[in-house]
Amino acid sequence: MPAITDQLDLDNLGLKPGGGMRFETAVRVGGYVFGAQRYELSAEPLPVLIDASRTSSGYVVRVRSKFAVKGPCMRCSDDFSLELKIDHSEVHEPSLDEELASDYVTGDDLDLAALVHDAVGLALPTSIAGELDGEGGCKSCGRTRQKLLELGVAAEDDADLDTVGDAPREPDPRWAKLRELEL
Numbered sequence: 232m233p234a235i236t237d238q239l240d241l242d243n244l245g246l247k248p249g250g251g252m253r254f255e256t257a258v259r260v261g262g263y264v265f266g267a268q269r270y271e272l273s274a275e276p277l278p279v280l281i282d283a284s285r286t287s288s289g290y291v292v293r294v295r296s297k298f299a300v301k302g303p304c305m306r307c308s309d310d311f312s313l314e315l316k317i318d319h320s321e322v323h324e325p326s327l328d329e330e331l332a333s334d335y336v337t338g339d340d341l342d343l344a345a346l347v348h349d350a351v352g353l354a355l356p357t358s359i360a361g362e363l364d365g366e367g368g369c370k371s372c373g374r375t376r377q378k379l380l381e382l383g384v385a386a387e388d389d390a391d392l393d394t395v396g397d398a399p400r401e402p403d404p405r406w407a408k409l410r411e412l413e414l
């Protein structure tokens with residue numbers, strides 16, 4: 232396990248304009264709460280690959296990681312694990328434009344823990360649930376559609392059923408700002 236870097240001192244990297252470096256580190260991301268359920272990452276602290284580049288007047292920090300999110304299936308409460316990855320490039324060019332100043336940077340310090348927490352949050356689907364089989368049963372726990380209906384956790388009709396397994400990915404509104412920055 233590499234050393235933990237929750238706060239990254241950009242100045243300490245010693246990069247000259249045009250220079251860059253790649254290194255592995257780990258970040259304490261923490262869990263996520265949806266409804267009353269808690270979801271944890273497969274690794275905590277989470278190993279991340281950092282590519283830091285110094286531009287003429289700022290920095291671009293690319294953060295990549297692969298992991299699984301673990302917790303109860305939102306449909307049947309069985310243990311569920313979802314493979315995800317993040318690939319986020321954070322731009323910090325405060326002298327170029329105020330808009331390009333990263334919200335995660337204070338002085339020379341990049342709040343890597345907050346950045347990764349938000350990037351993982353953006354990657355999470357709104358519905359953390361296993362796949363349904365052709366009959367509307369749960370592939371993960373093997374419960375039939377009838378069993379799920381009895382438990383009150385399956386959709387009532389086929390139209391709803393289709394949307395249960397493939398709910399569109401809509402991030403938490405709190406991350407809308409992060410999305411804007413990425414566009």
Ligand SMILES: [Zn+2]
Pocket residue numbers: 304306307308309361369370371372373374
């Ligand atoms: Zn299930």
